[in-house]
Amino acid sequence: MGRLMQLLKYLSDYKGYFTLNVVFNLVGVAFTLIGISSMMPLIELLFKADNDSILDFLQPNPHNDFSRKYLEYEVNHWFANSISEASSFIEGKKRTLFIVCLFIAISFFFKNLFLYLATFFLAPVRNGIIADLRNDVYQKMLNLPVSYYSDEKKGDLMSKMSNDVMQVESGMIAFQRFLREPIQVIVFLVGLFFISWKLTLVVLLLLPLSALFVSIIGKGLKRTSKKAQGQLGQVLSVVEETLTAIKLIKGFAAERTFLKSFKKYNKRFYDLRNRQIRKSSASSPISETVGIAVFAVVMWIGGNIVFDENDGLRGATLITFLMYMWGLLSPIKAVIGAINNLQVSMVSMDRLDDILKADEKSERFGGVKINAFNKEIKLNNVRFKYEDEEVIKGVDLTIPKGKTIALVGHSGSGKSTLADLVPRFYSVSEGSILIDDQNINEVDVQSLRKLTGIVTQDSILFNDSVRNNLSLGVEGLTDDQFIQALTIANAKEFVMQLESGIDTIIGEGGGKLSGGQRQRLCIARAVLQNPPLLILDEATSALDTQSEKLVQEALEKVMDGRTALVIAHRLSTIKNADIIVVMDDGKIIEQGSHNELYAEKGHYYNLCTMQELN
Ligand SMILES: Nc1ncnc2c1ncn2[C@@H]1O[C@H](COP(=O)(O)OP(=O)(O)OP(=O)(O)O)[C@@H](O)[C@H]1O
Ligand SMILES: [Mg+2]
Structure with missing residues (x-):
């Protein structure tokens, strides 16, 4: 639940939308109740054969407290009036049926309209929280020290960024259920108590059983889920490494080995996912079966109360009770499903937390x-x-x-x-x-770090233009400055020969350039940033004598008159x-x-x- 609190922390930025969501949910649930309730008199007066009861209900209300019987009578009274106003009972019934059907349709229209509005206003909350979370994780990735990345697998980080964030999102959908369904549960429970407290007690006794059933399944699910997420990270790690080393793998004809190890990880993930999905899909049929059992028991007991007649529970009211109960079961089912979803997404939140809470140490x-x-x-x-x-x-x-x-x-x-x-x-x-x-x-x-410019042993370039690779986001640099830096780095000649000069895109990792050209671009970058201390880690990769000479000359020119730490x-x-x-x-x-x-x-x-x- 600590993780949940952490998500709620993100929520505080979206109070306005959130409030609208809750309000519309409340109104929507009220219309659900009204819609369902208006079916009761249909059965009572319209579809029962004898007309005597209609005449009975034309009398003034004999109950004067705010009880079930009072309300029952009031509704039936209205119906009886509506029916008797027409020329004949049959005409009156037809007219009243039309009014009731229209009323039900309109109630459900409003129910859906308001519940939609609730979701409408929840969208920016849900997506906003996810976007905030993603930003936080990305920023944290930038802030973490280099040492963090020697221990962590890149693929696992990628999987956290994509998959786990998505899991948290589906957790947010579950969270939405927590906002709506309990409201409906409370409203319908009140309705149930109002109709018959005895029957309601029966319901309350039986319902926790189903909850217990499904929560046991949920626990096992959480374990499997954590393993599955970790396993996906490993799968992605292999993909990541393969992509960076694709040339090497092909060069050594090692495709088979890599495929084999990939299949091994993927198989493990497959097994875990199977277990996870089997467990999670068991929860819905189990809860429905238990729900129907509860329903049957209540119908049986309730029916007996009606037959007894001492209590005065009317058949039509029992049916309303059962419909309320149905209205109660589906949100409970939804909440239980949501608990499962939340458990899965809390696992993801845990994994994201590993990054968010990681020690920034020297950074x-x-x-x-x-x-x-x-x-x-x-x-x-x-x-x-x-x-x-x-x-x-x-x-x-x-x-x-x-x-x-x-x-x-x-x-x-x-x-x-x-x-x-x-x-x-x-x-x-x-x-x-x-x-x-x-x-x-x-x-x-x-x-x-602004004082030091670095040329690392492995030339690091981005799939961008030469210009952007050199400036690394520093704005306002003139073309002359670029040319000057390229000249010092012995790179001007070849850059000018590229199709669009310094605006040429150089491919993933500078893949469209030769090794020596890449090194010289990295040197030009360090020169352009003109830092007080230059750190040059000369690449060991074998260059041909010609480009080795060009790199060497470049280094010599760079060192001239600058403070430099050169590894040669x-x-x-x-x-x-x-x-x-x-x-x-x-x-x-x-x-x-x-x-x-x-x-x-x-x-x-x-x-x-x-x-x-x-
Ligand atoms: N990220 C790391 N984690 C653990 N050990 C490391 C790491 N990087 C380097 N080492 C170890 O530290 C030692 C020094 O490595 P370093 O890269 O500084 O050598 P170098 O002098 O630059 O070698 P070269 O001339 O080959 O570039 C090596 O024994 C290496 O195995
Ligand atoms: Mg080295």
């Missing part, structure tokens, strides 16, 4: 805002672990403003990880990173860096200029000889 917004750095960035005895094992083992490093620092070292030595710590994609486990003596943990994370695998690129830092197993083992380190004949020297560089 704390707020804190000191900085918009420049003047002196240096300093790493003090920085240690970091992704999980249990330390990856960065005590690094001290100073990046003075205007200098280029190059990180070199074997694969897996922690270079990319170290670079990720500066814009706080991950927070240091121990030690500190200071920007002009200010600990970055106390700095507003967005203002910190081709040592020729960083030969001219101010400081070269050699990393091994999470530690700095050598540090100095190319000439110094080369002369030392240590680790760096070995790396150089391996790449035949002197």
